[in-house]
Amino acid sequence: MDFKEELKKYQKIVNCELEKILRKEELPEKILNEAMEYSLMAGGKRLRPILVLSTYKIFKEDIEKCMPYGIALEMVHNFSLIHDDLPGIDNDDIRHGKPTNHKKYNEATAILAGDGLLNGAYIVISNDIKNTNLENEEDLKNKLKVFNEFSVAVDRMIAGEYVDTEYEGKEISNKYLEYIHKNKTGELIKLPVRMGAILARASKEDIEKLTRYAEKIGLAFQIKDDILGEIGDEKVLGKPVGKDKKMKKCTFVSKYGLKGAEEILEKITNEAIEELKDYGKKAEFLKELALYIKNRNK
Amino acid sequence: MDFKEELKKYQKIVNCELEKILRKEELPEKILNEAMEYSLMAGGKRLRPILVLSTYKIFKEDIEKCMPYGIALEMVHNFSLIHDDLPGIDNDDIRHGKPTNHKKYNEATAILAGDGLLNGAYIVISNDIKNTNLENEEDLKNKLKVFNEFSVAVDRMIAGEYVDTEYEGKEISNKYLEYIHKNKTGELIKLPVRMGAILARASKEDIEKLTRYAEKIGLAFQIKDDILGEIGDEKVLGKPVGKDKKMKKCTFVSKYGLKGAEEILEKITNEAIEELKDYGKKAEFLKELALYIKNRNK
Numbered sequence: 001m002d003f004k005e006e007l008k009k010y011q012k013i014v015n016c017e018l019e020k021i022l023r024k025e026e027l028p029e030k031i032l033n034e035a036m037e038y039s040l041m042a043g044g045k046r047l048r049p050i051l052v053l054s055t056y057k058i059f060k061e062d063i064e065k066c067m068p069y070g071i072a073l074e075m076v077h078n079f080s081l082i083h084d085d086l087p088g089i090d091n092d093d094i095r096h097g098k099p100t101n102h103k104k105y106n107e108a109t110a111i112l113a114g115d116g117l118l119n120g121a122y123i124v125i126s127n128d129i130k131n132t133n134l135e136n137e138e139d140l141k142n143k144l145k146v147f148n149e150f151s152v153a154v155d156r157m158i159a160g161e162y163v164d165t166e167y168e169g170k171e172i173s174n175k176y177l178e179y180i181h182k183n184k185t186g187e188l189i190k191l192p193v194r195m196g197a198i199l200a201r202a203s204k205e206d207i208e209k210l211t212r213y214a215e216k217i218g219l220a221f222q223i224k225d226d227i228l229g230e231i232g233d234e235k236v237l238g239k240p241v242g243k244d245k246k247m248k249k250c251t252f253v254s255k256y257g258l259k260g261a262e263e264i265l266e267k268i269t270n271e272a273i274e275e276l277k278d279y280g281k282k283a284e285f286l287k288e289l290a291l292y293i294k295n296r297n298k
Numbered sequence: 299m300d301f302k303e304e305l306k307k308y309q310k311i312v313n314c315e316l317e318k319i320l321r322k323e324e325l326p327e328k329i330l331n332e333a334m335e336y337s338l339m340a341g342g343k344r345l346r347p348i349l350v351l352s353t354y355k356i357f358k359e360d361i362e363k364c365m366p367y368g369i370a371l372e373m374v375h376n377f378s379l380i381h382d383d384l385p386g387i388d389n390d391d392i393r394h395g396k397p398t399n400h401k402k403y404n405e406a407t408a409i410l411a412g413d414g415l416l417n418g419a420y421i422v423i424s425n426d427i428k429n430t431n432l433e434n435e436e437d438l439k440n441k442l443k444v445f446n447e448f449s450v451a452v453d454r455m456i457a458g459e460y461v462d463t464e465y466e467g468k469e470i471s472n473k474y475l476e477y478i479h480k481n482k483t484g485e486l487i488k489l490p491v492r493m494g495a496i497l498a499r500a501s502k503e504d505i506e507k508l509t510r511y512a513e514k515i516g517l518a519f520q521i522k523d524d525i526l527g528e529i530g531d532e533k534v535l536g537k538p539v540g541k542d543k544k545m546k547k548c549t550f551v552s553k554y555g556l557k558g559a560e561e562i563l564e565k566i567t568n569e570a571i572e573e574l575k576d577y578g579k580k581a582e583f584l585k586e587l588a589l590y591i592k593n594r595n596k
Binding site for chain 1: 463474
């Protein structure tokens with residue numbers, strides 16, 4: 001399997017689906033819709049929907065069935081980026097190498113575009129559930145479970161963002177650092193893997209195994225983010241480097257040093273891959289994805 | 299029926315249910331939860347959940363069945379107030395006679411508290427749907443329909459708020475003024491009436507009739523808001539008066555004059571009440587509610 005090719009293929013499918021949900025009509029709120037589209041199509045990695053699709057694919061081939069949940073997740077992810085970038089929160093000007101939403105439009109538009117994306121995720125989910133054949137009890141049950149886990153995970157993400165903001169520039173305990181990572185980043189990486197597995201009717205045991213994989217790559221993702229925030233290439237990364245240090249933000253690097261953070265990243269990535277060993281070739285993409293998260297430079 | 303007594307009874311039931319969903323644990327995000335509680339319990343009229351309950355009660359007695367949807371709506375209503383009050387949007391300092399959320403806490407907390415309330419509404423809905431007996435096909439179908447209508451109505455509300463913000467201080471056509479009212483205020487008054495009727499298994503004809511009632515009281519609510527914004531008592535109202543005029547905001551009063559607005563209010567209230575005539579005593583509360591909206595001074 002050529003991982004890079006496979007990744008591109010997935011990204012293309014996701015982008016194509018995202019295009020479909022965008023509204024191009026001449027509505028009075030046209031610019032609000034454009035602002036939502038601006039962030040949604042700004043060139044994200046599509047990591048979360050791809051996790052839904054590729055986990056689902058371990059068990060079943062008809063990936064279009066889980067697509068709405070991946071799309072909803074990407075919308076929520078972009079909502080959180082828009083709101084985090086706001087002057088009242090992180091006050092960031094650049095994201096994916098482009099002006100942030102409130103810089104491109106204005107603050108009011110950015111707040112409401114974020115709101116619209118968060119709420120829009122639930123329009124996508126409700127449309128899919130409403131159209132489920134009620135006779136198909138197992139699928140329906142799984143979708144309702146996924147809808148519930150989705151809403152709870154987003155709640156945890158918001159809480160994590162709050163605690164992160166609250167403790168910016170303050171001394172922070174290991175317990176709180178862990179709490180921030182687990183909630184702010186971890187929940188929305190664990191969720192897509194669980195959603196993919198649940199929607200594909202995986203067994204309880206498989207769901208648990210894949211949840212452990214997801215928790216580990218979620219942590220790896222955060223550690224790598226912290227490392228890139230310290231020594232990444234601003235041009236490649238598309239956002240400022242060294243800001244965490246300047247803001248005295250508590251990160252894995254500030255806590256364990258650069259070498260320490262890299263060692264934890266290596267260890268946790270190997271552990272994640274270990275969780276996949278029962279699935280053989282079927283989980284090759286997820287394995288490569290774990291390595292990609294570790295090795296990425298943006 | 300003593301309307302004031304009945305209204306208080308409903309408000310008490312709703313407040314009691316809202317208390318149950320509040321989180322009092324010593325979580326790292328404790329202050330975020332407090333900020334959500336602060337706005338949720340700041341003394342709103344609970345008009346929207348009461349509309350769900352009292353419409354449901356025309357058809358069925360077990361109002362606890364539709365309660366989660368009323369609660370979810372009240373959460374969304376409060377999310378919209380918090381975000382509208384933000385410095386980046388309306389920049390309001392006072393709401394219900396108290397400091398607005400970002401004044402009491404700070405901007406970051408207010409943004410995230412709003413996000414948490416919007417998302418929290420979907421936690422409440424997903425919990426209720428997940429616990430529905432799948433054998434009970436009609437109720438399940440109705441709940442999925444209501445979930446979908448809910449998400450679409452919130453989207454319309456956000457769009458309405460956007461257009462309102464966009465056109466502040468600018469000349470505005472009748473078409474756009476109508477669009478703002480229909481979306482920003484109207485959708486979230488129409489929705490609870492429809493939800494109550496759908497969840498109570500009302501006939502298609504009854505749902506349509508009550509939808510017309512709701513559209514009319516929604517418009518009446520907006521006209522009265524505009525009138526109070528012009529000539530209300532600041533102390534009773536708990537928010538500044540005359541701001542619309544100062545901001546050159548387009549309102550029913552600026553468009554039709556005070557007398558003109560009062561005439562439309564009278565006419566539309568009578569039309570709303572006319573829609574209820576088939577339900578006799580069972581709709582007495584909804585009838586009194588229409589009069590209450592017309593006559594309120596806050």
